[in-house]
Amino acid sequence: RLRWCNQLSPEVEHRPFTPEEDDTIVRAHTRFGNKWATIARLLNGR
Numbered sequence: 001r002l003r004w005c006n007q008l009s010p011e012v013e014h015r016p017f018t019p020e021e022d023d024t025i026v027r028a029h030t031r032f033g034n035k036w037a038t039i040a041r042l043l044n045g046r
Contacts, residue, residue, distance in 0.1 A: 024043065025043070
């Protein structure tokens, strides 16, 4: 199941992050720290 969710699902985008996504990640990391599951929820399709 984990492999499907992270690698095989067609809903997951496997491309480099856009500058907007990079900014979102940096701001979210500043706010939430290393809570990557929380940060990932902010990035639709990732």
